[in-house]
Amino acid sequence: MTFSTLLSTLKGKKNLFYLILFLISSQTLAQNLPTGFSRVQVAAGISKPTTMTFAPDGRIFVAQQNGNLRIIKNGKLLTTPFMQLPVTPEGERGLIGLVLDPNFASNNFLYVYYTLPDASHNRISRFTANGDQVVPGSEVVVLDLDPLSSATNHNGGAMHFRNDGKLYVAVGDNANSANSQNKDTYHGKLLRINTNGSVPSGNPFPTGSAQQKRIWALGLRNPFTFSVQPGTGKMFVNDVGQITWEEINNATTGGKNFGWPITEGVSTNPNYVNPVYTYSRNFSAEDGTGCAITGGVFFNPTTTNYPAAYWGKYFFQDYCSKWINFLDFSGGTVKRKPFATGLGASALGLTVGNDGNLYYLERTTSAVFKIIYTTNTAPEIVQQPKSISVPAGQPATYSVTVTGQTPLTFQWQKNNANISGATAATYTIASTKPTDAGNYRVLVKNAVGSVTSSSVALTVTAFNSPPIAIINTPAANSLYRGGQTILFSGEATDKEDGTLPASAFTWSVDFHHDTHTHDGPPIAAGVKSGSFTIPTSGEVSANVWYELSVTVKDSKGLTHTVSRDIHPYTSTITLATQPAGLKVTMDGQPFTAPHTETSVEGIARSLGPVDNQTLNGKTYVFEKWQHGGAANQTIATPQNNATYTAVYRDISTTYKLEAEEALLKGAQVSAKNAGFSGKGFADFINESDDYVEFTVYVPTAGSYNLKVQYALNQGTRNLRLQVNEKVISADLAFTATGQWTNWAGKSVNAPLTAGTNKVRLTATGTSGPNLDYLEVTPSTSASAIDLRIYPNPARSYVTIDLPAAWDASSVLTLYNNQGQPVYTTAGDHKNQITKTVKIPVENLPRGLYILKMQQGLAEISEQVILEK
Structure with a gap:
């Protein structure tokens, strides 16, 4: 039948129902695989699959987001689920992780990662199988993860065992990028735990919070999948990106920080580990680019008929662009090579089956597929x-x-x-x-x-007319804001059945982001009307909208689906700084101001400063937000365009704090005289034991010169100086000039720590000076300190000549680029600091290291490069 004949056949129909079905059903996927390879459906009818794994006997366990765990046995999907777990399936939540115990054949243990029905948090639990059914009541809670916010995305969920017998678990950042660098939360991490949830020996962060002790790697956004190479234990983590890059990260060695949200993709920042491979996010469906990396696996099956050219390669897939690629490491550099294009959309869960074939899931077709190879x-x-x-x-x-x-x-x-x-x-x-x-x-x-x-x-x-569904509310072209409640209603009629009852209605909400979708807020089936609430957190892109759909079914099983798009109200957020050109963060990512973004009204955005920035030779620290509030704060995107300005101060040479300003910023002030109230700052220190305490911020630890300015010359003007509660001098006298003074001509140097310090000035004479300012300047001795390191780059030993001002009480520590100490002299009397120190480095990996020298509160550091 030609297209024109079809249109003629459909002429006079009330809607394009038949035409749409024809166009959908007549499309053949333009699949392109290497010669000899074919894509074959294994089983269908698996709604919203999330992950799968293979039992030793060949059964395939497939998790559904709604909490059902299904089994494919002898090529057929079993009708009765293995188990039906109560979950919250909203957004990216639900039953999203699954792994069998390495000894499953003997102990029948399997582990799942799921969202509790109350949506409070994700949980890892162990269950016991009895054939094709779960043993009732066999759940053993392994680990409860941190509380979830209202954001329903970025849950992670992948789990694997390595050859060390430990369970590794990928956890998303819960759409709060600040979580990824916070070691006191599981969010944004790869964990390593024992099978009972306890902390195993050998983890990279053995002290601190319970969360920190279980962390294997950090700085991840949404590590939806990862893979462990059989035999070697090499581990690649597939991290879904935000703006520019999808990442494949090597997490074989513990303690690595992959940089999110400070970096995305390849970075020059030595504090973070770069990906093994990245590909760009451009939503074009072009091979090698896409929207989200949702599967990756090392191809090392026990047996396979795939050509040897594919053995040992790392295969990976994209959710939107319908391709599978692989990485080839054989030439010494990583090379991406194409494998399959034109596959089904919304693919995920790429893995290797017991038969040596690649398998993956498709959410659009609710099916499991495998890719086979034949030589016929x-x-x-x-x-x-x-x-x-x-x-x-x-x-x-x-x-x-x-x-x-x-x-x-x-x-x-x-x-x-x-x-x-x-x-x-x-x-x-x-x-x-x-x-x-x-x-x-x-x-x-x-x-x-x-x-x-x-x-x-x-x-x-017999002929049966399909039903006709109508959405009455929301109206066409409706708009939404974050936090808004959307009311919906509809009706349906059928030529044979008449008006259809509520039981014939099934509603759904899809959240569109660029070219792909996520599940939206859940709606109960069997209703003609109801409501759902738009979340205020989660995806921060403005290229989003919600699609409300209703499917009605008549008594003969025919259906009709209609939908309505609900687009967002948006406004513009501009980030600015004083002075211009400095950096601020939005949602954890640093941007150079001015920076402008379009945002959905009502959606939460986090703002923060970046301290210790250098611009035009000057160093700046955060002072305040012009609109007020804490340094790190969350705003709701306003209904009108808005500018948020971060005010920074220059501390590269001098830190000068007005006395009144110190008071406004919370300086502790005490005065004994009864007439204190209502008097100016000149009266704050006017009797013995009166004091004022300044909060002083300096960018780096070291020796700083302190001096004050006072307004009037009165009484015996002596002060006691304390820094961080340590007395630096008990009785410092002033000159009689009333100008800037260095304590009667004497230079006073105080050791300050990097960050916030408390400087207290207390009157010790019969009356105190009337202070105007406190000034803090790096002392000459501090700025002149330097370490002489050679050779640099080094191979076997690093030799350090120490500055004359530093003595045997100093501590010398060498850190790798993950911030982990690999050598220290602390507590080691055999390595007592002398004027020359030699550090053996031949057993350390090549790369960038930081050498830090500490003496009391002062600290200096230098970079060291190791070559092999």
């Missing part, structure tokens, strides 16, 4: 057509999957007679008639031979 040259049908029963007027589609030498020709037959024009792998009857009933098969040929498919039936039942 004659045609071979690897997926047969299936019998169909449809009411008259409905479409019917037959298809086959065939391997063999190309080109291949197809000829469909009805009752053993050729059908004119039916010469593709797929054959569709757009609108069936009773006379179309019969038996169908396809003859496939190539230059080597031919094969005929099995004969399958087409049964055409």
Whole structure:
């Protein structure tokens, strides 16, 4: 049937229902795989699959987001679920992680990662299998993860065992990027735990909080999947990116920080480990680019018939762009190579089966697929057509999957007679008639031979008009804000059934982001009206919208689906700094101001400063937000365009704090005289034991020169100086000039720590000075300190000549680029600091290291490069 004939057939219909179905069903995927490879459906009917794993006996366990765990056995999906776990399936929550115990064949243990029904947090639990069913009441809680925010995305969920017998668990940042660098939360991390949830020995952060002790790697955004290479234990983590890059990270060694949200993709920052491979996010469906890395696996099966060129490679897939690529490490550098394109959309969970084939899940088709390889040259049908029963007027589609030498020709037959024009792998009857009933098969040929498919039936039942659904509310072109409650309602009629009851209605909400979708807020089935609430946190992109859909079903099983898009109100957020050109963070990522973003109104955005920035030779620290509030704060995107300005101060040479300013910023002030209230700052220190305490911020630890300015010359003007509660001098006298003074001509140096310090000035004479300012300047001795390190780069030893001002009480520590100490002299009397120190480095990996020298509160550091 030609397209024009189809339109003529449909002329006068009330809607384009048939046309849409025809266009969908007649599309054949433009699959492109290497010669000999074919994509074959294993099982269907698995709604919203999330992950799968293989049992030693060949059964496939497949998790569904709604909490059902299914089994595919002997090529068939079992009707009864293995278990039905109560979960919250909203967004990216639900049953999202699954792994079998390494000794499953003997202990029948399996572990799942799921969201509790109250959505309070994600949980890792162990269950026991009894054949194809779970043992009732066998759940053992392994680990409860941190509380979840209202954001429903970025949960992670992947789990694997390595050859050390430990359980590794990937946890997303819960759409709060600050979590990824916080070692006191599981969010944004890869964990390493014992099977009972306890902390195993050998973890990289053995002290601190319970969360920190379980962390294997940090700085991850949404590590939805990861893979462990059989034999070697090499571990690659697939981290879904935000703006620019999708990442594959090597987490084989513990303690690595992959940089999110400070970096995304490859960075020059030595504090973070770069990915093994990245690909760009451009939503173009171009091979090698995409929207989200949702699967990756080392191809090292025990047995396979795949060509040797694919063994040992790392295969990975994208959620939007319908491709599978692989990484080739054979040449010494990582190279991406194409493998398959034109596959089904919304693919995830790429893995290797017991039979040595690649397997993956497709959410759009609710199915499991495998990719097989054959060397036959004659045609071979690897997926047969299936019998169909449809009411008259409905479409019917037959298809086959065939391997063999190309080109291949197809000829469909009805009752053993050729059908004119039916010469593709797929054959569709757009609108069936009773006379179309019969038996169908396809003859496939190539230059080597031919094969005929099995004969399958087409049964055409009595004509049945499909139902008609209508969405009444929300109205077309409706808009939303974060936190808004959306009311919905609809109605449906059917020619045979009349007005359909509420039980015929199934509603759903999809959250669209660029070219892909996420599950939106859940809606109960069997209602004609209701409501759902737009979250205020989660995805921060403005290229988003919600799609409300309703599907109605008549008594004969025909359905009709209609939908309505609800787009967001947006406004512009501009980040600025004083002075201009400094950096601030939004949602944890640093941006150079001015920076402008379009944001959905009502959606939460986090703002923060970046301290110790250098601009035009000056160093700046955060002072305040012009609009007020804490340094790190969360705002709701306003309904009007807004600018948020971070005010920074220059501390590269002098830190000068006005006395009144110190008071406003919370300086501790004490005065004994009864007339204190209402008097100016000149009266704050006017009797013995009166004091004022300044909060002083310095960027680096070291020796600083302190001096004050006072307004009037009165009484015996002596002060006691304390820094961080340590007395630096008990009785410092002033000159009589009333100008800036260095304590009667004496230079006073105080050791300050990097960050916040407390400087207290207390009157010790009969009356105190009337202070105006405190000034803090790096002392000459501090700025002149330097370490002489050689050779640099080094191979076997690093020699350090220490400055003359530093003595044997100093501590020398060498850190790797993850911030872990690899050498220290602290507590080691054999390595007592002398003027020259030699550090052995021949057993350390090559790379960038930081050498720190500490003496009391002062500290200096230098970079060291190790070569091999």
